[in-house]
Amino acid sequence: xxxxxxxxxxxxxxxxxxADTTKEAVKTVAKKxxxxxxxxxxKVMPKKKAKKASKKASKKSSAKKSAKKTVKKxxxxxxxxKKKAKKxxx
Numbered sequence: 001x002x003x004x005x006x007x008x009x010x011x012x013x014x015x016x017x018x019a020d021t022t023k024e025a026v027k028t029v030a031k032k033x034x035x036x037x038x039x040x041x042x043k044v045m046p047k048k049k050a051k052k053a054s055k056k057a058s059k060k061s062s063a064k065k066s067a068k069k070t071v072k073k074x075x076x077x078x079x080x081x082k083k084k085a086k087k088x089x090x
Contacts (some may be wrong), residue, residue: 005013
């Protein structure tokens with residue numbers, strides 16, 4: 001301790017320097033954590049995207065199939081109606 005500076009001033013300086021060092025340490029730790037989180041996210045995310053894409057594709061294909069089925073059914077019904085109308089005319 002310096003004899004020239006009052007005790008309060010020395011303690012204030014010590015506390016502020018400790019606060020600064022802890023602040024810097026927290027920043028570096030936060031950066032490291034972010035980098036680690038990004039690495040993990042890169043490893044995990046493509047799998048989830050692929051699953052979601054496959055689910056969406058299956059939903060789309062099933063929707064397309066059901067649409068095709070309804071069109072075919074409607075065509076068959078109209079064909080039956082036309083046949084019945086022709087028979088009734090005879």
